[in-house]
Amino acid sequence: MVQLRRLAGTATAVLLFAAPAMGAGENQLVVVTSFPKDLTNVFKQAFEERNPGVTVEMLKKKTTAGVKYIQETAANNTSDIFWASAPDAFEVLKGDGLLARYEVKATGIPDKIGAFPLNDPEGYYKGFAASGYGFMWNTRYLKAKKLPVPEEWEDLTKAVYFGHVGMSAPSRSGTTHLTVETVLQGLGWERGWALWKRIGGNLKTVTERSFGVPSGVNSGEFGIGVVIDFFGFSSKASGYPVEFRYPSTTTLVPANIAIIDNAPHPDLAAAFIEFVLSPEGQELLLDPKIRRLPVRPEIYERAPDLPNPFAGEIGASVYFDVKKSKARYNLVNSLFDVMITYRLDDLRAAVGALHEAEAALAANPNEEAAKLVARGWELVDAVPIDEARSLDPEFAAIFTKKRRKATDVVTGRQAEVEREWDAFVQANYAEARRLAEQALALLR
């Protein structure tokens, strides 16, 4: 009995001591964000210190889930701010009339970063940091495995990097989606996909979330990772033996912040945005665990190791078309998964065999074998649909329609289209591998 009394006492004590914050208070700013704790904690703490009595609740959701959350709670909105990377997500919310217009008071921020407008021209959302895309590598790993440092995307397709590259999938990571789409826009649909599939053939793994890529490079699980710039910079600033590089086919896209329409605390929300854009807020971005590119040019003087986009230190050659990206968002995700993520073993087998055949060919030229290899690469590169079809709204709709109510009837199932693509891709990879082996047999 004594034990039980003690047990009951402990439980009550626990309850009293641990009663969690209930509901949203008067001075609680609610921020829906896709950013990791390394970023949100720093801004939360700094803002709370400057505004005593105010608490910031960071509602962490993946970008897509955040958009859905705001849409679903619009009727009884309890969130003040949406804070995320992907401009397309803000476009979606703006289109639904779920963002409030806000005029920024802070001055000294340029209108454009590279060729991209920093803020929404209609004033609904603001860029607070910029991000570019590229790859990072582990210097110890490259040295131990005697691998050269890659410079351009095309380098990652080379045979030396077979099994040494890691990346995430666009369906699982918004930043990976931006990377994939940037290359598709920069090189064109066919050449872009060919590049991704050949890099795909060199992949060691497709990680479950975008964080898996820097973690894998940092720990040395694989040597090179396709990442957004701040993953590379923050890993390096945390002390890992890694480097990051922007290839020339890249773009700078702002990460954004906006006030949600009908926000419960519009003044607090405005104060938070002004803080994020202020010189002190911008300087927080230099935190070793954040390392995003500030939008105030003067901040770069305090961070000589960060490339300054305003001084032309990043040769971002691609103009990122948000509308195009938005039109085929889910389709690109699905296509990448069908062709690369879920057929990784078949793709690797085909690309590995082609690498081997090419190496043999270089030592022992043979016209017939060269033709077989070239045909094999064509099969690996082939995409089941062309760019026009990817932008056809009717076709893309198969990937976005959902049955929301019991009475809705949806035509065309995503699973059916994916099955067709899968059959196409699987047959091509198998044939490419067969051709490569045939070429090898000729050369022996």
Added chain:
Amino acid sequence: MVSVRGHYGAWAVALAVLAFLLLFLVIPVAQVIYVAFQHPNTGAFTFVNFVDFFRNALFRESFFNSLYVASMSVVVATLFAVPLAYFTTRFDFGAAALIQTLGVIPLIMPPFVGAVAMQMIFGANGSINLLLDEYFGFTIPFMEGLNGVILVQSIHYFPFILINLAASLQNIDRSMEEAAQNLGAHGFRLFRRIVFPLAMPGYAAGAALVFLKVFDDLGTPLLLNVNNMLAPQAYLRISSIGINDPMGYVISVILVAFSLFALWVSFFLTRGRDYAMVEKGGGGLGRRELGPLGRLGAWLVVLLILLIVLTPHIGLLLLSFGTIWSFSVLPDGYTLAHYEEVFSTALPYVRNTVLYAGLAALLDVVLATAIAYIVWRTDVPGRRILDYLGTAAVAIPGVVLGIGYLRVFHELPVPFVGTPLASWWVIIVVALTVRRLPYALRACTAALQQVSVSLEEAAFNLGAKRLRTVRRIVVPLMAGGIMAGFVTAFATAAVELSATIMLVARESDAPVAYGIYVYMQTAAGRGPGAALGVLAVVMVGVATYLSHRFVERGRRVEEADRRLAVAQGA
């Protein structure tokens, strides 16, 4: 048995418990099964979702991968468990205590926490492979894809086989063995014809449990980036496509079906063991002394297994104290900074865990005591149903329960709080309560069975009402068992991830297990995540130790009582 007719109290309690189990176990699971058979476009009854599932190469692959990983984990866990069980029961060589400890150490580390540490040690460029490559020029793909999941799971769950098998071996009648020896059976033949068949039920019960646990586990494959298995696919479908995607529900139905099957196998075989024990004579196999060489060999095997079993712990400690650990055998340097960070930012997770697991464990022992009392001390019709329902929760994977709650409660607002029940923190407590109820139920039933009915009858005769009897006689006498049930439920609830990961709506509501998952997702290193993991392991370790103490104390008291009774009788 005391009659209950006319006592509405027992009825009311039974109905309340039944209502809780219906609302939070039966209805959510039934809803999940129902949706799996609903046509996604029209809502009519159909098998089309299952057809879609098996026509999709990815899902087929996930299905076979889950089966393969669960089966292989049983095989590898067997390789760890069989030598240990055999050595302890067959030979005297002074390692018994060591092996008993072995039986607990892996269980206090949640497998998904160990997974990350194992990657650093056994990974493609982890410590072991870097050393192998440097000195011998080859590497072993311990952690490649499914191998990693199998290794992590079998290290974590092999104690289930060890405990059950050791118990079986100890229960073998020595006269059986002697009879066989007299008839001329020796060595392998003796093992194959006598020892193996008699030990089989215990082994199979443990193996079925391992299969079930591995088949359902979500955290380990997720943290190892293995997605082409059933539980991760269910989670990814629901979290990225939405709660209307039928595939998540189809996977849930398959998970439940296989869990029930494994559980049935386990029960069936354990019952078989009870039959064998009817003929029980002498305790266990004949023990032998080992020669010096044999002793050395046995020690080497035990130490090797101990080393393998401890790698997740060693790796986690190194990660939590290490500065930079990149493509090297050991971290570059050591620091306390990660612990500082954890103590300055992660305490809300710990607080939430203590609150959730504490409340859940409290609810569990209340429910379990009520169920045990109703089943064993009253004659409320259909009372066994409560027992079956409470135990059946063990067969419901966390992912499935999470999906069921989201589906049933996501449009049910809680009065005065303003959020739907599915995203209110209390739902996490409820999920943990349901998930851990079987553990508490087992402990409380055992405790109640040890309380003699005559004591209650004495109380009734002295005029005490039922409630008073329960409060003053039954519950105090059950205290040890209730306490053990509380602590077991607490310890296991504290590191549960598969249901919580689906139900955590905001980070300020998240428990430690979720915190570890979040902390591991950073480019700035896994040190703080590992430090939080160490904290969780210590928490569970202390709780497990306490539970062990309560059970032991109960046993000692019981022993003393028996001696007293014998003395009085004499």
